[in-house]
Amino acid sequence: MDLNLTAEEQQFRDELRAWLATHTPRNWEHRRDEPAEAHFAFLCQWQRTLYEGGWAGISWPGEYGGRGASLMQQVLFWQEMALAGAPPMANILGLGLVGPTIIAFGTEAQKTRYLRKILSAEEIWCQGFSEPNAGSDLASLQTEARRDGDHYVVNGQKVWTSYGWAADWCELVVRTDPAAPKHKGLTVLLVDMRSPGVEVRPLRQMTGETEFNEVFFRDVRVPIENRVGNENQGWDVAIGTLMHERGTFGAALQITYKRSIDRLIELSRTVQRNGRPAADDPVIRQKLAQCYAEVEIMRANQMRAFSRISETGVPGPEGSIQKIWWSELNQRMQQIAQELLGPYGQLEGLDPRAVDHGAWSYGYLRARGNTIEAGTSEVQRNIIGHFVLGLPRSY
Numbered sequence: 001m002d003l004n005l006t007a008e009e010q011q012f013r014d015e016l017r018a019w020l021a022t023h024t025p026r027n028w029e030h031r032r033d034e035p036a037e038a039h040f041a042f043l044c045q046w047q048r049t050l051y052e053g054g055w056a057g058i059s060w061p062g063e064y065g066g067r068g069a070s071l072m073q074q075v076l077f078w079q080e081m082a083l084a085g086a087p088p089m090a091n092i093l094g095l096g097l098v099g100p101t102i103i104a105f106g107t108e109a110q111k112t113r114y115l116r117k118i119l120s121a122e123e124i125w126c127q128g129f130s131e132p133n134a135g136s137d138l139a140s141l142q143t144e145a146r147r148d149g150d151h152y153v154v155n156g157q158k159v160w161t162s163y164g165w166a167a168d169w170c171e172l173v174v175r176t177d178p179a180a181p182k183h184k185g186l187t188v189l190l191v192d193m194r195s196p197g198v199e200v201r202p203l204r205q206m207t208g209e210t211e212f213n214e215v216f217f218r219d220v221r222v223p224i225e226n227r228v229g230n231e232n233q234g235w236d237v238a239i240g241t242l243m244h245e246r247g248t249f250g251a252a253l254q255i256t257y258k259r260s261i262d263r264l265i266e267l268s269r270t271v272q273r274n275g276r277p278a279a280d281d282p283v284i285r286q287k288l289a290q291c292y293a294e295v296e297i298m299r300a301n302q303m304r305a306f307s308r309i310s311e312t313g314v315p316g317p318e319g320s321i322q323k324i325w326w327s328e329l330n331q332r333m334q335q336i337a338q339e340l341l342g343p344y345g346q347l348e349g350l351d352p353r354a355v356d357h358g359a360w361s362y363g364y365l366r367a368r369g370n371t372i373e374a375g376t377s378e379v380q381r382n383i384i385g386h387f388v389l390g391l392p393r394s395y
């Protein structure tokens, strides 16, 4: 892999850097204290600004609103967003999971109907995979859809549906053939969250947020043209989505992690330990340097993952390596912040002593979910053991 930028890539980077310098919102982080709806509306507006500037969907096809650029340029995009300290985009599941799934498996009509509105954040998406008794073993899911003329009728329950409260649409995995072996009777549907019979109940997390939700489906009618791929072949589509989640999702997180390590270093200069700046403490210095190196490794691994996708068109099981890496790294960084801050690390909100408006308290609590969402660390290690190392299956 050649890590030097081509002339075209350099031009792309310079153009983007100049654009971000004039358009990136400043001092936006305190907005996390706003009500969730107001904060989400701000992130939607930011995504819309990016879209209108031609900076959403860098590697998506131009005819569906993307920029039609290379995956390398997509990587550069995330790097430049991180450097500029830009806010994340609102439609994270639409951009990272649903869009790539529709591009890979959707019909022409679906691509035309949905992709552009994902990029502009006009339509927000959620992912309806997990159920109360189907998480790691996703293929055990029970939400069913039966055919009724030119519709499916959906009944069942999903859980941990991130942004379900904000979503206009859901990529839903349902069971269409209860008699078939569990991986063979599944189908993927695109469901309008405003359909009669859809009920969203927010779940409060230990961070105090209600990022995820329970979603109930009672006789929800979904037109057949909203099916992605063939009936009963939804497992392949769902796995495609999960591979994107694991292989490419980390790219967006580079923004957050680069900012976290920079802030940690800054924090170590301002907080005291044994009467001196914590940055003077050799143990703290070791830990910070280790994390800095690990953030750089994450960036290099992401490039390797993208390099593979450019060669094969799909993310590989190596995405599981990246998933373990980013999730466990974030937990380590959050732990160091708590060590630096001591009891102040528990302060939230606008208390002047709550460094970064309580972002470290929030970050520590939210990071616990990182090694569960998108497949737990144990499941990722099983995938690496089997598909990368060729070890026997775990079950």
Ligand SMILES: Cc1cc2nc3c(=O)[nH]c(=O)nc-3n(C[C@H](O)[C@H](O)[C@H](O)COP(=O)(O)OP(=O)(O)OC[C@H]3O[C@@H](n4cnc5c(N)ncnc54)[C@H](O)[C@@H]3O)c2cc1C
Pocket (backbone or CB within 6 Å): 126, 127, 128, 129, 130, 131, 132, 133, 134, 135, 136, 137, 159, 160, 161, 162, 163, 212, 369, 370, 372, 373, 374, 375, 376, 377, 378, 379, 382, 394, 395
């Ligand atoms: C922050 C967050 C956001 C989420 N967002 C979404 C979303 O938007 N949409 C969605 O559909 N889901 C979402 N999820 C759900 C997530 O995908 C599941 O929680 C995850 O797949 C684990 O499933 P589970 O919770 O049922 O745990 P279980 O599958 O019951 O696992 C329990 C424990 O057993 C271990 N385990 C299970 N099987 C094995 C095995 N074969 N070998 C070794 N260990 C094993 C697991 O590692 C875990 O420690 C989210 C979860 C979190 C935390």
